[in-house]
Amino acid sequence: MKVLIIEDELAASDNLAYLLQSIDRNIEVIAVLDSVKASVDFFSKPHEAELVFMDIHLADGISFEIFERTSIDVPVIFTTAYNQYALKAFKFNSIDYLLKPIDKDELADALQQFKIQNSEKSIDDRQVKGLLDLIQTERKNYKTTFLVGLRDQLIPLKTDNIAYFRIDTGIVKAITSDNKSYTVDEKLEDIEKELNPENFYRANRQFIIHREAVVNLKAYFNGKLIVEVTPVCDERIVVSKAKASEFKEWMEN
Incomplete structure (x- = not known):
């Protein structure tokens, strides 16, 4: 099987x-492309690719632009870091995807499904439009302002000014970049759904943090991470081993 990889991160x-070769020695990676432009050029000419693994975010744009500028006539499996709007779009449009960091067993399952199903099945214009429509809709609906408690008042607080949300003695607090604390009359689970996942991450049960608030990451026992933020938090923010790789991938993207 001849495979094309579209990914802008060398690692x-x-x-x-490496994983593809370890699963099946007959798989040949014919090229690795890192941009929308290079991908459009590739598909504008005759090629031998039988299956494409495609990251969403590339060096010069979002990979969905490739479908708008050229015809891709082979199956595509997207690779992506956890992203709520993207996963919803994939599931709704019946498009295959793998979460990064890629798990070998899940990759093997995806390859098996590719072989079982019609190997000539490719993404059509309807699916691409569905992806773009859902993503654009989700982006527009993210909350930009929270009404927060200040003594006997409710005041508007811009989401961009929030460094992190935390649960403090059972109460949800929004901590701003200038280290002010406000009470938010919502559950942390509901707040998570209202935030843009490109900017905010649910580190654990007690914290949702803005990427701009992250100062550094420290290795902790059993593969966990400690996240240091600004303003400094008086409680240690720990990311579990299960979410550590996902969190680092989110930070890099």
């Missing part, structure tokens, strides 16, 4: 190529 493309 990620090398890892995927």
Whole structure:
């Protein structure tokens, strides 16, 4: 099987190529492309690719632009870090995807499904439009302002000014970049759904943090991470081993 990888992170493309070879020695990676432009050029000419692994965010744009500028006539499996709007779009449009960092067993399952199903099945214009429509809709609906408690008042607080949300003695607090604390009359689970996942991450049960608030990450026992933020928090923010790789991927993207 001849495979094309579209990925702008060298470590990620090398890892995927390694996993593919370890699963099936007959798989040949014919090229690794890192941009929308290079991908459009590739598909504008005759090619031998039988299956494409495609990251969403590329060096010069979002990979969905490729479908708008050229015809891709082979199956595509998207690779993506956890992203709520993207996953919803994939599921709704019946498009295959793998979460990064890619798990070998899940990759093997995806390859098996590719072989079982019609190998000539490719993404059509309807699916691409569905992806773009859902993503654009989700982006527009993210909350930009919270009404927060200040003594006997409710005041508007811009989401961009919030460094992190935390649960403090059972009460949800929004901590701003200038280290002010406000009470938010919502559950942390509901707040998570209202935030843009590109900017905010649910680190654990007690914290949702803005990427701009992250100062550094420290290795902790059993593969966990400690996240140091600004303003400084008086409680240690720990990311579990299960979410550590996902969190680092989110930070890099």
